[in-house]
Amino acid sequence: MRAALERQNEPLRGGGRIIGLGGWLPKDVHDFDWGCPVPDLGCNTLVCGDCQASVRSWSGLVAIDWAGVDPAVLYAHQGAGVPAGFILDTAAGNRVYGCRCRWTQLTGQQLLEVVDAGPQTPVYVSQWRCAGHPAGMPADLAMGVPSTRAEMASQVGLLLGRRSALVSETGKPFASPCLDLWRYEAQLDDTFQQAMAGCVQAHLASTDIETVYAALEYLRFAPSPEAGRAWLRRLGEPDDIGAAPDPAGSPRTLKSQGLRLLEVLGHDALSRDQGPESGLVDALLSAARELPISRVIELAARLALPDCVSFLLEGSERINFSIRSALERAVESAADPALTAARAVLQRSKADPARKAVVQGVLG
Ligand SMILES: [Zn+2]
Ligand SMILES: [Zn+2]
Numbered sequence: 375m376r377a378a379l380e381r382q383n384e385p386l387r388g389g390g391r392i393i394g395l396g397g398w399l400p401k402d403v404h405d406f407d408w409g410c411p412v413p414d415l416g417c418n419t420l421v422c423g424d425c426q427a428s429v430r431s432w433s434g435l436v437a438i439d440w441a442g443v444d445p446a447v448l449y450a451h452q453g454a455g456v457p458a459g460f461i462l463d464t465a466a467g468n469r470v471y472g473c474r475c476r477w478t479q480l481t482g483q484q485l486l487e488v489v490d491a492g493p494q495t496p497v498y499v500s501q502w503r504c505a506g507h508p509a510g511m512p513a514d515l516a517m518g519v520p521s522t523r524a525e526m527a528s529q530v531g532l533l534l535g536r537r538s539a540l541v542s543e544t545g546k547p548f549a550s551p552c553l554d555l556w557r558y559e560a561q562l563d564d565t566f567q568q569a570m571a572g573c574v575q576a577h578l579a580s581t582d583i584e585t586v587y588a589a590l591e592y593l594r595f596a597p598s599p600e601a602g603r604a605w606l607r608r609l610g611e612p613d614d615i616g617a618a619p620d621p622a623g624s625p626r627t628l629k630s631q632g633l634r635l636l637e638v639l640g641h642d643a644l645s646r647d648q649g650p651e652s653g654l655v656d657a658l659l660s661a662a663r664e665l666p667i668s669r670v671i672e673l674a675a676r677l678a679l680p681d682c683v684s685f686l687l688e689g690s691e692r693i694n695f696s697i698r699s700a701l702e703r704a705v706e707s708a709a710d711p712a713l714t715a716a717r718a719v720l721q722r723s724k725a726d727p728a729r730k731a732v733v734q735g736v737l738g
Pocket of ligand 1: 390406407417418419420504505506507
């Protein structure tokens with residue numbers, strides 16, 4: 375995700391990637407394969423080291439006669455119709471790539487560089503490689519590279535507030551609500567890139583649910599204790615903004631989206647050996663109630679073992695195997711005072727005896 379700006383016509387170290395229809399092959403040459411979290415991204419400036427031709431691609435073609443395909447004939451094919459040896463079947467998710475001397479097809483993705491080839495001696499699995507991409511914002515973002523922090527803050531606000539128009543070639547919207555933000559970030563120099571998360575974080579307090587959702591998506595991949603704190607304050611408000619479907623229609627909630635930030639905040643407290651932020655354990659356990667994720671319970675238990683024991687005793691859901699083993703791991707690392715307090719909670723509890731016995735078994 376972090377890429378240097380000094381790449382004017384410099385081939386990227388990654389060597390480029392070829393990709394099927396499920397991924398994204400950008401049309402704008404400013405968009406490059408910078409390691410975007412989602413979707414997978416292909417290079418659009420590939421050249422062939424043998425025939426020197428620019429590599430072309432065809433969406434939805436599927437080879438039915440591999441031996442009969444003439445690369446030169448395929449390369450010349452443009453516009454309507456289907457070249458000899460292929461059928462058109464977009465639903466298969468296939469993309470065909472070709473230069474004047476070779477061709478291939480794929481539905482997944484392939485990096486064109488063997489990474490472990492020794493220092494500065496990239497070996498390409500084929501003769502295709504990225505020819506470099508000019509620096510500058512992709513045209514559809516309709517903004518230039520910022521020259522001041524204030525300009526960047528305002529551009530980040532614009533990008534968070536509008537939905538990307540990018541749709542995959544299989545017709546599905548890309549699942550990420552902040553793809554444009556990543557494309558924007560890829561064009562910034564290091565100093566500006568480092569300031570991006572702070573700009574995005576300021577929008578966690580927005581009253582626009584889509585903006586908050588997009589900001590959380592960005593911060594999920596660039597989490598920090600500061601962002602966790604900002605999100606925790608937001609959760610404390612009475613008008614919790616609730617659930618929002620992602621642009622692809624998946625039922626994801628803001629709470630689950632922001633959970634990563636809270637986890638980072640929790641791990642930060644553990645690494646500094648300081649008590650958890652006020653409200654953090656409650657927020658983690660509340661998330662754990664909705665999505666019983668054992669690592670979240672374990673984190674909550676490491677931060678406040680007695681709270682977690684109450685949660686397990688009084689929570690309405692079944693104590694399943696993963697929750698129990700999370701507690702076991704936490705007990706192994708908990709200090710004596712925390713264990714003593716946890717046992718006291720167990721003694722006082724009026725929870726159903728079967729459940730108490732399970733927790734008793736773990737606490738010893
Ligand atoms: Zn490239
Ligand atoms: Zn070639």
